[in-house]
Amino acid sequence: MRSLALVLGVALLAGCGQTSSSTDKPCTEAGATSSNGNQVLLDYYAFIPRCFAVVTNTTVTFLNLDDTPHTVTTDPGQVDTFDSGELVPGGVFTHTFTTAGDIGLHCTLFPGMTATAYVRAP
Numbered sequence: 001m002r003s004l005a006l007v008l009g010v011a012l013l014a015g016c017g018q019t020s021s022s023t024d025k026p027c028t029e030a031g032a033t034s035s036n037g038n039q040v041l042l043d044y045y046a047f048i049p050r051c052f053a054v055v056t057n058t059t060v061t062f063l064n065l066d067d068t069p070h071t072v073t074t075d076p077g078q079v080d081t082f083d084s085g086e087l088v089p090g091g092v093f094t095h096t097f098t099t100a101g102d103i104g105l106h107c108t109l110f111p112g113m114t115a116t117a118y119v120r121a122p
């Protein structure tokens with residue numbers, strides 16, 4: 001069931017004309033971008049940026065620009081755990097990353113939607 005949902009998620013991305021090259025590669029710290037003014041967008045069924053670097057004790061704002069609800073949810077077993085709950089279109093969720101580590105994120109509504117926060121001490 002989970003794999004089917006993943007396939008559907010990928011098909012959905014392809015259907016929207018999004019390039020899949022940026023979304024099917026695993027995140028690496030070297031490839032992580034800054035969180036763009038400490039803001040991460042939820043748009044086109046993706047986290048933008050999907051692989052981002054955060055300095056500890058920085059508050060990151062997650063903004064849903066999509067026309068569908070999304071969540072910002074930590075993967076199981078992360079050093080920091082949080083869950084935005086459902087963010088409606090236009091919804092905002094903020095989180096202050098206080099613990100250094102590689103923190104995997106996903107959307108509970110669209111399993112193909114993942115991100116990694118590389119949280120590092122300054």
Ligand SMILES: [Cu+2]
Binds near residue numbers: 069070
């Ligand atoms: Cu989502």
